[in-house]
Amino acid sequence: MLSKKIGIDLGTSTVLVYVKGEGIVVNEPALMATDERGVRVLAIGRAASELLGRGGKARAIRPVRDGDGVDYGAAGAMVQHLIGRIVGRQRIFRPDVMLSVPPMVTGVERRAVLEATMHAGAKSAYLIDKPMAAAIGARVPVATTDGILVVNLGAGSTDVVAIAQGEMLALESIRIGGESLDRAIEEAVAATHGVRLLPGEAERFKVATGSATEPAADAWLELAAADGEGQALRLRLSGKEVQRAIQEPLLAIVAGLQRVMAQVTEDRRLSLKRNGAILTGGGAQLPGIAEFLTAHAGVPTRVARDPQSCVAVGTGMALDNLQVIRRGQHYIT
Ligand SMILES: Nc1ncnc2c1ncn2[C@@H]1O[C@H](COP(=O)(O)OP(=O)(O)O)[C@@H](O)[C@H]1O
Numbered sequence: 001m002l003s004k005k006i007g008i009d010l011g012t013s014t015v016l017v018y019v020k021g022e023g024i025v026v027n028e029p030a031l032m033a034t035d036e037r038g039v040r041v042l043a044i045g046r047a048a049s050e051l052l053g054r055g056g057k058a059r060a061i062r063p064v065r066d067g068d069g070v071d072y073g074a075a076g077a078m079v080q081h082l083i084g085r086i087v088g089r090q091r092i093f094r095p096d097v098m099l100s101v102p103p104m105v106t107g108v109e110r111r112a113v114l115e116a117t118m119h120a121g122a123k124s125a126y127l128i129d130k131p132m133a134a135a136i137g138a139r140v141p142v143a144t145t146d147g148i149l150v151v152n153l154g155a156g157s158t159d160v161v162a163i164a165q166g167e168m169l170a171l172e173s174i175r176i177g178g179e180s181l182d183r184a185i186e187e188a189v190a191a192t193h194g195v196r197l198l199p200g201e202a203e204r205f206k207v208a209t210g211s212a213t214e215p216a217a218d219a220w221l222e223l224a225a226a227d228g229e230g231q232a233l234r235l236r237l238s239g240k241e242v243q244r245a246i247q248e249p250l251l252a253i254v255a256g257l258q259r260v261m262a263q264v265t266e267d268r269r270l271s272l273k274r275n276g277a278i279l280t281g282g283g284a285q286l287p288g289i290a291e292f293l294t295a296h297a298g299v300p301t302r303v304a305r306d307p308q309s310c311v312a313v314g315t316g317m318a319l320d321n322l323q324v325i326r327r328g329q330h331y332i333t
């Protein structure tokens with residue numbers, strides 16, 4: 001195989017790169033460090049987060065911001081660095097690159113991303129909608145299914161789609177994601193304990209001890225917080241307390257699922273209820289989330305294998321299956 005086939009999932013919080021025959025080769029913060037003027041790229045991914053953590057004058061840039069906006073210049077620079085890392089200096093065998101994009105991205109913006117990718121050194125560049133890539137990566141037979149729901153839980157947003165016969169029939173993009181759960185935990189702690197959790201602590205609790213459903217036994221974790229005067233203190237937080245705090249954002253995802261169900265025909269709705277929903281994205285790793293959605297949305301729900309990688313894997317897999325994106329999508333060869 002001379003030209004590599006590369007799938008890139010550039011998310012709000014994470015960038016993943018899948019190379020055909022190699023698997024996931026990059027899983028790092030979707031972050032770039034530039035010089036003060038934002039012109040020269042100093043580092044990307046983990047190296048960028050380390051560089052920025054050391055202080056100094058470097059500027060932090062997130063190419064994909066919460067839910068909607070994409071900074072195309074920054075995204076292009078990031079893709080260029082990623083391609084460089086994978087194919088090295090040799091540019092004789094330029095790679096085929098597929099990028100996943102949020103479904104709300106417009107035609108003009110799609111063209112900008114494609115051009116940036118070509119400019120970054122791709123032989124051919126293609127785009128696929130994130131939820132479709134998530135379904136493919138979750139090994140859903142997208143071309144033949146008579147109706148399945150896919151819920152991709154990212155950091156800044158959640159996409160809920162109904163897919164049948166290779167098409168997205170209905171879509172809801174919700175501005176609720178993993179970060180909304182972190183905010184809900186911070187707000188609950190402020191309201192009940194009168195203290196502020198330090199940055200990253202709510203997420204740390206969520207990942208270590210969080211649960212969407214009532215935990216059988218309660219668990220505690222000690223977190224770093226600050227009081228009203230900014231004085232540092234430690235706070236012991238209960239899993240049950242956190243579970244209550246995240247109910248509201250989780251119910252917003254249920255509402256999104258129900259709106260998608262309401263958009264399709266009665267026949268399709270029956271298929272969706274039979275085949276159920278599959279959860280992808282980092283947020284799908286929250287224990288109990290499948291049970292929560294099954295109970296509240298009334299559709300059998302399961303978590304995909306390795307949910308955080310599904311979009312990247314599906315994006316790469318789609319390069320071998322271009323008919324799934326040729327329909328109604330923009331592409332350049
Ligand atoms: N074990 C876990 N439990 C709950 N949430 C998690 C877990 N692991 C990661 N997350 C959350 O998943 C989100 C990141 O998911 P990801 O799909 O990588 O986002 P994006 O595609 O927007 O970059 C973050 O909000 C993170 O806190």
Ligand SMILES: [Mg+2]
Pocket residue numbers: 009011153154155281282308311
């Ligand atoms: Mg993601």
